[in-house]
Amino acid sequence: MTIKAYGAQAGDRPLESLNITRRAPGARDVQIEIAYCGVCHSDLHQVRSEWAGTLYPCVPGHEIVGRVSAVGAQVAGFKPGDLVGVGCLVDSCQQCAECDDGLENYCNHGVFTYNSPTRDAPGHTLGGYSQRIVVHERFVLRIRHPEAQLAAVAPLLCAGITTYSPLRHWKVAPGHKIGVVGIGGLGHMAIKLAHAMGAHVVAFTTSDAKRAAAKKLGANEVVNSRNADEMAAHAQSFHFILNTVAAPHALDPFFNLLKRDGTMTLVGAPPTPHPSPQVFNLIMKRRSLAGSLIGGIPETQEMLDFCAEHGIVADIELIRADEINEAYERMLKGDVKYRFVIDSASLAG
Ligand code: NAP
Numbered sequence: 001m002t003i004k005a006y007g008a009q010a011g012d013r014p015l016e017s018l019n020i021t022r023r024a025p026g027a028r029d030v031q032i033e034i035a036y037c038g039v040c041h042s043d044l045h046q047v048r049s050e051w052a053g054t055l056y057p058c059v060p061g062h063e064i065v066g067r068v069s070a071v072g073a074q075v076a077g078f079k080p081g082d083l084v085g086v087g088c089l090v091d092s093c094q095q096c097a098e099c100d101d102g103l104e105n106y107c108n109h110g111v112f113t114y115n116s117p118t119r120d121a122p123g124h125t126l127g128g129y130s131q132r133i134v135v136h137e138r139f140v141l142r143i144r145h146p147e148a149q150l151a152a153v154a155p156l157l158c159a160g161i162t163t164y165s166p167l168r169h170w171k172v173a174p175g176h177k178i179g180v181v182g183i184g185g186l187g188h189m190a191i192k193l194a195h196a197m198g199a200h201v202v203a204f205t206t207s208d209a210k211r212a213a214a215k216k217l218g219a220n221e222v223v224n225s226r227n228a229d230e231m232a233a234h235a236q237s238f239h240f241i242l243n244t245v246a247a248p249h250a251l252d253p254f255f256n257l258l259k260r261d262g263t264m265t266l267v268g269a270p271p272t273p274h275p276s277p278q279v280f281n282l283i284m285k286r287r288s289l290a291g292s293l294i295g296g297i298p299e300t301q302e303m304l305d306f307c308a309e310h311g312i313v314a315d316i317e318l319i320r321a322d323e324i325n326e327a328y329e330r331m332l333k334g335d336v337k338y339r340f341v342i343d344s345a346s347l348a349g
């Protein structure tokens with residue numbers, strides 16, 4: 001069927017209204033009427049081909065929430081009317097060690113929600129800036145939040161899981177001092193999640209204007225990362241730092257804040273490299289530099305249930321689809337509190 005979407009025809013073109021087609025649901029597919037879709041900085045990187053290799057037309061969007069409208073004959077877990085979500089993945093090989101471990105995000109043949117090869121027209125996946133999507137049931141998540149919170153749940157599908165997964169993997173717990181670098185879509189979720197896990201949370205920002213708001217999000221302390229004295233006051237004190245920054249920047253000032261055996265994990269994915277770290281800043285205290293990619297499907301469900309239980313949603317600004325180009329410009333300036341979410345009803349025109 002033909003539906004409305006918002007996307008770009010080339011990397012140097014603004015996003016515009018497009019007509020796209022979706023397949024009819026197969027035996028194990030779930031068809032979802034999209035209510036809201038969050039706007040991730042990865043959408044901007046990819047629609048502008050900043051990571052190279054973008055396939056056009058590009059319809060971004062991988063923070064999708066809505067209601068099931070139809071299911072295939074063999075779908076047992078979902079029925080029409082269910083509140084559901086779809087994140088960054090819509091398929092994987094389902095045969096490799098990563099898929100067996102529920103870490104489909106690390107499958108070599110994972111199919112991302114947009115910009116991945118597929119048998120459906122036009123030959124690559126098209127994302128959630130659209131009215132409807134059809135997804136294999138294994139990649140559909142159940143939403144247990146109240147329906148009134150649905151728009152603010154959308155960003156959990158990427159920003160939530162991308163920060164929850166490393167916080168869990170590096171075993172963030174009460175008594176730990178945790179840093180979150182960058183208070184954007186990912187960073188503000190990391191602050192809320194690490195706070196809910198009982199850690200002492202320090203937010204690092206380049207925007208003094210975000211200081212008060214960061215405390216409201218759950219940060220115990222806020223540091224301007226461009227202020228050397230403020231940084232020095234936290235030397236060698238962190239168990240773990242999660243770095244969400246979308247642009248290249250010096251990592252060494254953050255290594256110096258880690259205790260012995262501390263880890264800084266990068267989830268921010270700038271299009272060009274960070275300046276190379278000083279090896280001595282790692283070896284002198286057996287520190288680690290790591291990376292992490294979204295999260296697997298079982299852990300995404302665990303994160304959604306954790307957030308429902310703890311009353312956690314994103315802080316959002318709801319926009320119309322035709323406001324997306326302006327929203328991207330504001331995101332580049334760090335001027336979003338803290339996630340734009342598209343109201344899919346606006347796609348109808
Ligand atoms: P965002 O909302 O734009 O937030 C990024 C934040 O980084 C900004 O709000 C700003 O925070 C800080 N920042 C921006 N430019 C900076 C600079 N030059 N120096 C220092 N700080 C700067 O972006 P997002 O949606 O959270 O995404 C962040 C990054 O994560 C993107 O690169 C995205 O592609 C990536 N990502 C990765 C994964 C994964 O699986 N690893 C998943 C999703 C997204 P302050 O104003 O507080 O300084």
Ligand code: ZN
Pocket residue numbers: 040041042043062158159
């Ligand atoms: Zn994302």
